[in-house]
Amino acid sequence: MAAARPPARRPARPPVRPSLAAQARGRFGEDEAARWYRRHGYEVLARNWRCELGELDLVLGAPGLVVFCEVKARASAEFGGPQGAVNHTKQRRLRRLAAAWLAVERPGTVQVRFDVVAVVNARVEVIEDAF
16 A cells, blocks of 8 residues: 655745835834834834844834834724734734844843834824733
8 A cells, every 4th residue: 555645735825015005004104103102202223123033113212111013004994903913923923023133232121012003094003012
């Protein structure tokens, strides 16, 4: 009797590229989030920081604090709020990215916080200490 063959693996899908409108909306959302944080006394330490693990939208600083911020921008809340897109898998990735940023930048002893900013149209909602 012939040995059973393992199931064929599906080829990996190429990454989906966002449309130009989605890219512009994302940039607008990050600009609005950065503006909100600056108005509230934070310094923008990095925007779109990248490494082999992925990308951090915003890294912000205040005395003794570093905030890693995921920005979700949507044209409408018709299919749920943007903050719902930051699931456990995304949170795990953001924690790993934050650890990488801290290892590279070495800010010293600081508290770390993870925020999610939801931007729907021009309305900005900041969820501090989101996870």
